[in-house]
Amino acid sequence: xxxxxxxxxxxxxxxxxxxxxxxxxxxxxxxxxxxxxxxxxxxxxxxxxxxxxxxxxxxxxxxxxxxxxxxxxxxxxxxxxxxxxxxxxxxxxxxxxxxxxxxxxxxxxxxxxxxxxxxxxxxxxxxxxxxxxxxxxxxxxxxxxxxxxxxxxxxx
Amino acid sequence: xxxxxxxxxxxxxxxxxxxxxxxxxxxxxxxxxxxxxxxxxxxxxxxxxxxxxxxxxxxxxxxxxxxxxxxxxxxxxxxxxxxxxxxxxxxxxxxxxxxxxxxxxxxxxxxxxxxxxxxxxxxxxxxxxxxxxxxxxxxxxxxxxxxxxxxxxxxxxxxxxxxxxxxxxxxxxxxxxxxxxxxxxxxxxxxxxxxxxxxxxxxxxxxxxxxxxxxxxxxxxxxxxxxxxxxxxxxxxxxxxxxxxxxxxxxxxxxxxxxxxxxxxxxxxxxxxxxxxxxxxxxxxxxxxxxxxxxxxxxxxxxxxxxxxxxxxxxxxxxxxxxxxxxxxxxxxxxxxxxxxxxxxxxxxxxxxxxxxxxxxxxxxxxxxxxxxxxxxxxxxxxxxxxxxxxxxxxxxxxxxxxxxxxxxxxxxxxxxxxxxxxxxxxxxxxxxxxxxxxxxxxxxxxxxxxxxxxxxxxxxxxxxxxxxxxxxxxxxxxxxxxxxxxxxxxxxxxxxxxxxxxxxxxxxxxxxxxxxxxxxxxxxxxxxxxxxxxxxxxxxxxxxxxxxxxxxxxxxxxxxxxxxxxxxxxxxxxxxxxxxxxxxxxxxxxxxxxxxxxxxxxxxxxxxxxxxxxxxxxxxxxxxxxxxxxxxxxxxxxxxxxxxxxxxxxxxxxxxxxxxxxxxxxxxxxxxxxxxxxxxxxxxxxxxxxxxxxxxxxxxxxxxxxxxxxxxxxxxxxxxxxxxxxxxxxxxxxxxxxxxxxxxxxxxxxxxxxxxxxxxxxxxxxxxxxxxxxxxxxxxxxxxxx
Numbered sequence: 001x002x003x004x005x006x007x008x009x010x011x012x013x014x015x016x017x018x019x020x021x022x023x024x025x026x027x028x029x030x031x032x033x034x035x036x037x038x039x040x041x042x043x044x045x046x047x048x049x050x051x052x053x054x055x056x057x058x059x060x061x062x063x064x065x066x067x068x069x070x071x072x073x074x075x076x077x078x079x080x081x082x083x084x085x086x087x088x089x090x091x092x093x094x095x096x097x098x099x100x101x102x103x104x105x106x107x108x109x110x111x112x113x114x115x116x117x118x119x120x121x122x123x124x125x126x127x128x129x130x131x132x133x134x135x136x137x138x139x140x141x142x143x144x145x146x147x148x149x150x151x152x153x154x155x156x
Numbered sequence: 157x158x159x160x161x162x163x164x165x166x167x168x169x170x171x172x173x174x175x176x177x178x179x180x181x182x183x184x185x186x187x188x189x190x191x192x193x194x195x196x197x198x199x200x201x202x203x204x205x206x207x208x209x210x211x212x213x214x215x216x217x218x219x220x221x222x223x224x225x226x227x228x229x230x231x232x233x234x235x236x237x238x239x240x241x242x243x244x245x246x247x248x249x250x251x252x253x254x255x256x257x258x259x260x261x262x263x264x265x266x267x268x269x270x271x272x273x274x275x276x277x278x279x280x281x282x283x284x285x286x287x288x289x290x291x292x293x294x295x296x297x298x299x300x301x302x303x304x305x306x307x308x309x310x311x312x313x314x315x316x317x318x319x320x321x322x323x324x325x326x327x328x329x330x331x332x333x334x335x336x337x338x339x340x341x342x343x344x345x346x347x348x349x350x351x352x353x354x355x356x357x358x359x360x361x362x363x364x365x366x367x368x369x370x371x372x373x374x375x376x377x378x379x380x381x382x383x384x385x386x387x388x389x390x391x392x393x394x395x396x397x398x399x400x401x402x403x404x405x406x407x408x409x410x411x412x413x414x415x416x417x418x419x420x421x422x423x424x425x426x427x428x429x430x431x432x433x434x435x436x437x438x439x440x441x442x443x444x445x446x447x448x449x450x451x452x453x454x455x456x457x458x459x460x461x462x463x464x465x466x467x468x469x470x471x472x473x474x475x476x477x478x479x480x481x482x483x484x485x486x487x488x489x490x491x492x493x494x495x496x497x498x499x500x501x502x503x504x505x506x507x508x509x510x511x512x513x514x515x516x517x518x519x520x521x522x523x524x525x526x527x528x529x530x531x532x533x534x535x536x537x538x539x540x541x542x543x544x545x546x547x548x549x550x551x552x553x554x555x556x557x558x559x560x561x562x563x564x565x566x567x568x569x570x571x572x573x574x575x576x577x578x579x580x581x582x583x584x585x586x587x588x589x590x591x592x593x594x595x596x597x598x599x600x601x602x603x604x605x606x607x608x609x610x611x612x613x614x615x616x617x618x619x620x621x622x623x624x625x626x627x628x629x630x631x632x633x634x635x636x637x638x639x640x641x642x643x644x645x646x647x648x649x650x651x652x653x654x655x656x657x658x659x660x661x662x663x664x665x666x667x668x669x670x671x672x673x674x675x676x677x678x679x680x681x682x683x684x685x686x687x688x689x690x691x692x693x694x695x696x697x698x699x700x701x702x703x704x705x706x707x708x709x710x711x712x713x714x715x716x717x718x719x720x721x722x723x724x725x726x727x728x729x730x731x732x733x734x735x736x737x738x739x740x741x742x743x744x745x746x747x748x749x750x751x752x753x754x755x756x757x758x759x760x761x762x763x764x765x766x767x768x769x770x771x772x773x774x775x776x777x778x779x780x781x782x783x784x785x786x787x788x789x790x791x792x793x794x795x796x797x798x799x800x801x802x803x804x805x806x807x808x809x810x811x812x813x814x815x816x817x818x819x820x821x822x823x824x825x826x827x828x829x830x831x832x833x834x835x836x837x838x839x840x841x842x843x844x845x846x847x848x849x850x851x852x853x854x855x856x857x858x859x860x861x862x863x864x865x866x867x868x869x870x871x872x873x874x875x876x877x878x879x880x881x882x883x884x885x886x887x888x889x890x891x892x893x894x895x896x897x898x899x900x901x902x903x904x905x906x907x908x909x910x911x912x913x914x915x916x917x918x919x920x921x922x923x924x925x926x927x928x929x930x931x932x933x934x935x936x937x938x939x940x941x942x943x
Contacts, residue, residue, distance in 0.1 A: 084286040086199040115199025119443055119862030
């Protein structure tokens, strides 16, 4: 499946770009993420818990950044094993553009699953992946927006 | 006449234990010291295995052993085999890649077997299986049947270039081409026979026990053919010598073909129980059944018929690409070849037939026989094509069939495609079915439906199939590794009751009743005194099992032959006891009598005398126990016409089967109630394929119809009450006059349903499964064209 969406973030493109490369922010933004650690130049290991339909699994993702074009965007890709649940892989191409002092974060996400996830949850994948991507970028927007200009109701 | 004999609808003896929950299935059997096995399966359709780390799994609580393909290879066990050789068009045998029971370096479909984890409890084995760390290098997968052999596709097996298992041309190509060149009209149709998951109610299971004292392995399996399992596991898989291997198929909850084959799990469990010297049980779950039971069908075909100006068939030409999956299952190669192309004549006198079958490998589960095996594919193609021919010639579908039927006086009829049909009266079955279906009243019903906004359609299917598999000489010539006779032993105990041992296997067919009726009828023994025993290589002499509707037509005759021998011996014993000449002894209704006198003794008394031979004829062996083997001289050819009537809601695409009439020729019926049940089940299976069932992999080879949430099985509310009748003929080649009935519905129904839907929508063709979405789109398109 593939989906395209965007978020308007009240922050400069530079600060959004920096946040996109900040493992702490990425971890906080990613739903169910337990850890997000740098393993090399543009490579990371992420652990997250996810539930797709009847299958709940703890995934270990190898994450890599490619097509880096600071500060205009990159592609973040991950492939992970979820034990008996099977595997998931996905990529998001993120493009940043400036708009009246704020930044438009456009993203195009692709996701695939295999093993038990596909067998039991294939029909649910689109919805789950869309929800997770939207949650991630919504969280990300909140985190970056909050850092750029702290507001009383911003999440901690 | 015997009230429980041939022709009586005796209630099924076996239902007593099933209805009170006393069936004895493989998973019901538990033995002391038993361990539990779970298989680690590939989540990828196609991948190299770079390494398997079992250390965490081995350290997990309760784990007894974790074994991989390396362990299996080190012990010289396997590989799995395919038992039928098909010769490809280059003169070479079909390409047969190695089929290890546990992957060795590579996995080729999702569900492929990587390791077995054995633990004290099933839960522990499951948990530990998650800890087996397999390092995969994922490769691109081949999934789609029609493009699997195209250039540029990933290669699955080195021995099979372009993923081709075989190219198998069959028939008079030049003759067919000449007939097409001179034809008045050529009708053509492209069609897909959808892939099915066979789905017996009981998932597969295995329980292996090793006795170090006797060096014997006992394997309880969900099998349709225990002796075939023993033979293959012993002679080809090196599990154990035949006399040190006992295979038991206890109660088995349906097979439909899926439990014929020798599977990896069965071999591995048998091997592992000896290796760890403890009993090992594997009980497959439903997900595993979807992933790793052999699937069925999966053909992509083009069919053409050449006709003269009267709609008479001159020649038929067929091209089929058949998906065999990732490896060759036990009988897979024969399904899209011999069991398919040899039935392409259907009920028609088409003089020339040419077919080309290309069998391909894909990164999907192995494909093999599923109820009907090849014959549903042939029948669907022929009966859809005949409807297209009717449309192209402006003839009623019944009329074009009638014009082309093999005439009644032409039997036995030699088709141009090997088979010689034994007996048939195709017009009689058609007439009776049309009457049963009130065919002439259809247009009025269609008009009435129209007033309710429904599209009503009617569809015919006149099928023929080959059952009673099979004459050994015939299958031997075709490259089968076994003979397909059947055996029986009929044993009187001294007290006069009877044990009947059969080499067939009952997993829902009701043999314990039907075979008891045969013996009851022939020997005059009360049916309650007859027990039918099957399914245990330690009890029954030998046998080839149950598939291809063969049990009664082949195994039943073996029983009758053993009874003949008992009667012959009984005459000697009775003659001595009654002080008469053997030639004067007559046998009827269980009594041996001296012709023309009232002197008689019944068969139970004769049996007692045989075991207590104080006064006994000279030269006659004691005992009353005979066995017989029967090898048929021909297949049997059940046939019939099924008529389906549907109503389609053009706004939702929902198809309702409103009327279904079936008239079949199964020869003589032993138990009409059981036959009717088989017909019901077969039709439900066929309607399921036509309307609901579609096994689907995504483009990466992930099975996305792997549960009943995504794979729809037919339910009672998908089906009407069936109208069933018979138009029997007497097959001269079968001593009992029987033909076989287990697959007929699954063969006859799919084209009847699709012909009816096409008729309702006024479209040329619609592919199976005709789901509401497919039908709705076709209805929208048809409406757009006509407006």
